[in-house]
Amino acid sequence: MRGRKPLGGPGVPPNSMVIKRIKREIADLAKEDTGGITLTPNESNILSWRATLPGPPGSPYEGGIFEVDIRIPDDYPFSPPHLHFLTQVYHCNIAPSGAICLDLLKTNWSPALSLYKVILSLSSLLTDPNPSDPLVPQIAQQYKRDRKKHDQTAREYVKMYALPKPSAPVKPTTEAVASSSRPKPIHRPESGSAPSTTIAGTRRARTHGVGAGDDTIDITSDGEDDSDVEVLGEGSNRVNGSGRRSGRRKKARVESDEVIVVDD
Structure with missing residues (x-):
């Protein structure tokens, strides 16, 4: 061939x-x-x-x-x-x-x-x-x-x-996905600022310049007088509104120098 x-x-x-x-x-x-x-x-x-x-x-x-x-x-x-x-x-x-x-x-x-x-x-x-x-x-x-x-x-x-095919949507990058799923930082109060205090059953709170010394936050519970529950700064006198020392006290640590005292 x-x-x-x-x-x-x-x-x-x-x-x-x-x-x-x-x-x-x-x-x-x-x-x-x-x-x-x-x-x-x-x-x-x-x-x-x-x-x-x-x-x-x-x-x-x-x-x-x-x-x-x-x-x-x-x-x-x-x-x-x-x-x-x-x-x-x-x-x-x-x-x-x-x-x-x-x-x-x-x-x-x-x-x-x-x-x-x-x-x-x-x-x-x-x-x-x-x-x-x-x-x-x-x-x-x-x-x-x-x-x-x-x-x-x-x-x-x-x-x-x-007809021309539509372009594919742009997928988010790995960094963008990781950034969106990352929890947001919690901003804590600086030292010397008023701490955030929550007690179940309270309906109002009055703040009197919390800080060092004898300053006090009074938190009133349902069915109690304003003087029955107090948050005392270090060095405060633990007395109720009638001038008498309170009876039993329930204490809970809030900060290193603050105590919640609940008078029954």
């Missing part, structure tokens, strides 16, 4: 010429203003590319983003690349399988063309279908007889298959 003649002559690797051509196209792309069109080679296979093109303004495909798979043959650019749509398109020259009917990819191919020019031709095909050479005759007939219905169906396909 006769083998295929290597490209570029004897001793030259078969793909050396095509790789050189593709690298030149990559360099040219970097200088082009491609608008919304993207052309990206596969990192592991330079003969496999992926393109995206926006639906042309004013066409039924406006607002959509269409993805195209590109396969470059070993004898490129002497043979055209193989393209097919990955996005579903309602178009008389584009089959449901993604196959494309475009003269540029067949008889009208020229080695002077580039991948970028091919994608531009696809964009023009979306704007101006060719119903005289259809790949889907039913759509071509509708395009000729009921253009309004055709365009409406094409827009519905855009909504179903070609």
Whole structure:
């Protein structure tokens, strides 16, 4: 069986010429203003590319983003690349399988063309279908007889298959989550300020400059006189309102120098 003649002559690797051509196209792309069109080679296979093109303004495909798979043959650019749509398109020259009917990819191919020019031709095909050479005759007939219905169906396909996907919400970082779950610090009163004292059953409290010396906080319980319960500072006389020393006393430590005395 006769083998295929290597490209570029004897001793030259078969793909050396095509790789050189593709690298030149990559360099040219970097200088082009491609608008919304993207052309990206596969990192592991330079003969496999992926393109995206926006639906042309004013066409039924406006607002959509269409993805195209590109396969470059070993004898490129002497043979055209193989393209097919990955996005579903309602178009008389584009089959449901993604196959494309475009003269540029067949008889009208020229080695002077580039991948970028091919994608531009696809964009023009979306704007101006060719119903005289259809790949889907039913759509071509509708395009000729009921253009309004055709365009409406094409827009519905855009909504179903070609609208850009919304970007994923940004997840909070680990630090932000940890910060929000961290308990807030408790601010304790400085030394010399009035301590917060709570006794079950009390209904009012009067503060008389709590601090060092004989200053007193009087806390009145339900059913008792104001003088029956006292918080005494260090050095205070423990007496009730009648001037008599109190009877039994219930003591509870509040601070290092304060005692709650409850007279029964």
